[in-house]
Amino acid sequence: MLWRSGFVLLLAHLVMATPLARRWSDFTEKHSWVQIPKGWELYSEAPSDYTFDLRIGLKQNGMEELIENLMEISDPGHARYGQHLTQEETEQLVRPRPESTEAVKVWLEAHGLTDDDVVHRTGGGDWVTVRVSVHQAERMLGTKYSVYHHPRSGEKVVRTLAYSLPRELHSHIDVVAPTTYFGTMRSMRATSFLQPEIKAIDNSVDNSTLDVDATVPSSCATTITPACLRALYNTVNYVPSQTSRNGLGVAGYLDEFANRADLQTFFRRFRPDAAGSSFTTVRVNGGGDDQSDPGVEANLDIQYTTGISFPTPNTYWSTGGSPPFDPDSETPTNTNEPYLDWINSVLAQSSIPPVITTSYGDDEQTVPQDYAVSVCNLFAQLGSRGVTAFFSSGDFGVGGGDCRTNDGTNTVLFQPAFPASCPFVTTVGGTTRVNPEIAVSFSGGGFSRYFSTPSYQSAAVSRFVAGLGATFNGLYNKTGRAYPDVSAQGNGFQVVIGGRVGSVGGTSASSPTVAGVFALLNDFRLSQGKSTLGFINPLIYSTGSSGFNDITAGSNPGCNTRGFTAGTGWDPVTGLGTPDFVKLQQLV
Numbered sequence: 001m002l003w004r005s006g007f008v009l010l011l012a013h014l015v016m017a018t019p020l021a022r023r024w025s026d027f028t029e030k031h032s033w034v035q036i037p038k039g040w041e042l043y044s045e046a047p048s049d050y051t052f053d054l055r056i057g058l059k060q061n062g063m064e065e066l067i068e069n070l071m072e073i074s075d076p077g078h079a080r081y082g083q084h085l086t087q088e089e090t091e092q093l094v095r096p097r098p099e100s101t102e103a104v105k106v107w108l109e110a111h112g113l114t115d116d117d118v119v120h121r122t123g124g125g126d127w128v129t130v131r132v133s134v135h136q137a138e139r140m141l142g143t144k145y146s147v148y149h150h151p152r153s154g155e156k157v158v159r160t161l162a163y164s165l166p167r168e169l170h171s172h173i174d175v176v177a178p179t180t181y182f183g184t185m186r187s188m189r190a191t192s193f194l195q196p197e198i199k200a201i202d203n204s205v206d207n208s209t210l211d212v213d214a215t216v217p218s219s220c221a222t223t224i225t226p227a228c229l230r231a232l233y234n235t236v237n238y239v240p241s242q243t244s245r246n247g248l249g250v251a252g253y254l255d256e257f258a259n260r261a262d263l264q265t266f267f268r269r270f271r272p273d274a275a276g277s278s279f280t281t282v283r284v285n286g287g288g289d290d291q292s293d294p295g296v297e298a299n300l301d302i303q304y305t306t307g308i309s310f311p312t313p314n315t316y317w318s319t320g321g322s323p324p325f326d327p328d329s330e331t332p333t334n335t336n337e338p339y340l341d342w343i344n345s346v347l348a349q350s351s352i353p354p355v356i357t358t359s360y361g362d363d364e365q366t367v368p369q370d371y372a373v374s375v376c377n378l379f380a381q382l383g384s385r386g387v388t389a390f391f392s393s394g395d396f397g398v399g400g401g402d403c404r405t406n407d408g409t410n411t412v413l414f415q416p417a418f419p420a421s422c423p424f425v426t427t428v429g430g431t432t433r434v435n436p437e438i439a440v441s442f443s444g445g446g447f448s449r450y451f452s453t454p455s456y457q458s459a460a461v462s463r464f465v466a467g468l469g470a471t472f473n474g475l476y477n478k479t480g481r482a483y484p485d486v487s488a489q490g491n492g493f494q495v496v497i498g499g500r501v502g503s504v505g506g507t508s509a510s511s512p513t514v515a516g517v518f519a520l521l522n523d524f525r526l527s528q529g530k531s532t533l534g535f536i537n538p539l540i541y542s543t544g545s546s547g548f549n550d551i552t553a554g555s556n557p558g559c560n561t562r563g564f565t566a567g568t569g570w571d572p573v574t575g576l577g578t579p580d581f582v583k584l585q586q587l588v
């Protein structure tokens with residue numbers, strides 16, 4: 001391996017000696033920041049012989065067609081409703097035009113990169129990963145890479161504040177990474193937090209007889225257990241029967257490990273009929289599975305997806321974090337890209353769990369738009385394959401921190417979150433209390449600055465915006481994709497961590513809850529000889545909207561404002577409301 005990378009470097013130096021053909025040095029800018037992204041600081045120059053994996057997202061020839069098709073097969077009124085695509089059909093649509101594949105190949109060759117340097121290519125050929133040195137990447141992208149430091153996480157990464165592409169490649173390439181997106185698995189936010197102020201259910205007493213019936217225990221006003229959620233969302237009496245064909249997946253990052261012993265303790269305590277059952281851990285990109293190091297987020301997610309969907313098979317994806325930057329390392333660095341690596345590895349499977357929940361995100365403004373659009377299109381692919389992708393809406397109301405923009409003007413604006421703002425995912429906000437449920441104050445909600453309002457929600461959103469009048473004018477984007485779509489409890493979840501019960505809160509708790517309910521709905525659809533629900537937004541904003549409990553009180557303060565207020569109908573605090581399984585059964 002060593003001599004080979006030496007050989008590549010030698011080639012690189014030979015290429016460097018000859019000036020690039022004008023075709024490949026005629027640069028125009030692809031993306032740039034006016035300042036170093038918040039939380040990061042310049043550390044040093046990037047060593048020119050440091051090698052890493054560069055991902056090139058080629059323009060997908062049939063993406064418009066794929067999205068059109070997605071909207072048809074997700075529209076309950078359409079003749080082709082529920083006719084999901086196979087892996088092959090999806091790959092056919094995302095295949096780049098031959099001219100694009102060829103132009104990129106010739107460009108790579110001009111930089112001394114051949115098929116031997118391609119470390120990965122997706123089935124559709126739309127994502128190509130090549131191993132390059134900093135020196136090569138800088139010549140390819142007309143840029144200068146540096147090492148940046150994130151003091152809070154201690155992480156160092158090799159990134160740039162701007163990158164370009166040869167003029168003729170702009171029509172062939174959507175995005176190149178890593179370049180200007182500084183987010184990494186380690187710096188992404190998990191939206192859960194321990195709540196020591198909420199007293200956990202007594203750890204010493206084994207209440208194996210927690211009532212499981214259709215009435216909501218009064219304790220659910222402060223502490224949430226599967227019994228609360230099953231009663232609140234009306235799943236208590238449903239018995240799944242399609243477990244050999246159904247599934248639910250939890251995406252995990254940040255070295256968060258889901259603990260199998262804790263799950264058994266949790267089941268014995270809160271879901272006795274599930275005791276003895278478990279979940280499958282799938283490792284992505286060197287993700288670990290350290291059973292001596294249970295993660296709060298991972299345990300929360302898996303205990304509540306299984307706690308609601310039992311006996312539906314559950315999968316936990318443990319996605320590897322990027323290895324620490326080490327300029328002296330002899331081995332090339334696979335700078336894992338959050339989302340890209342995980343989702344491309346899921347799309348490469350012929351069979352995918354039909355419901356997936358993810359509890360991680362970033363402020364939308366920290367994600368370059370070209371990167372955000374490319375990732376969002378990958379979620380459209382998941383939807384085409386018949387998968388419902390749930391994301392938590394974030395735990396900072398309309399925005400956390402000072403809410404200032406990073407465009408150099410420091411304007412205060414509400415700060416939407418990504419991927420919550422992607423129109424092809426279903427975003428879940430938070431509630432609390434019972435009889436009635438109200439919005440929980442941290443529930444993330446808002447309007448995208450990158451993605452416009454999709455047609456499926458335009459009526460609901462314009463009703464809300466009209467009702468708001470001039471309030472918050474200029475702070476939010478009236479024509480943006482608005483979220484959350486739905487909501488569920490997000491406070492005081494009883495989670496077993498290291499053998500002990502603790503209280504955990506966040507929209508991180510809400511997303512697995514809704515995922516559990518929809519996994520049961522898929523079971524019901526499959527039992528009726530129908531397909532899985534797939535991308536649900538066009539359904540839930542139309543014929544499915546009466547299947548939700550409308551939440552009409554509470555607000556989501558942030559950015560030194562009182563935030564949006566929940567009211568009748570859709571609102572950017574609790575979306576359409578919380579699911580009622582029995583009502584939804586009638587509507588799907």
Ligand SMILES: *[C@@H]1O[C@H](CO)[C@@H](O)[C@H](O)[C@H]1NC(C)=O
Nearest residue numbers: 201202205206207210211219
């Ligand atoms: C557990 O049982 C004890 C004794 O019956 C009772 O005092 C306590 O409230 C119970 N806890 C829960 C969460 O039901």
Ligand SMILES: *[C@@H]1O[C@H](CO)[C@@H](O)[C@H](O)[C@H]1NC(C)=O
Nearest residue numbers: 449450451452453477479480
């Ligand atoms: C609002 O969203 C649209 C796209 O959805 C975007 O083009 C526009 O720039 C956004 N406006 C603001 C002020 O962010």
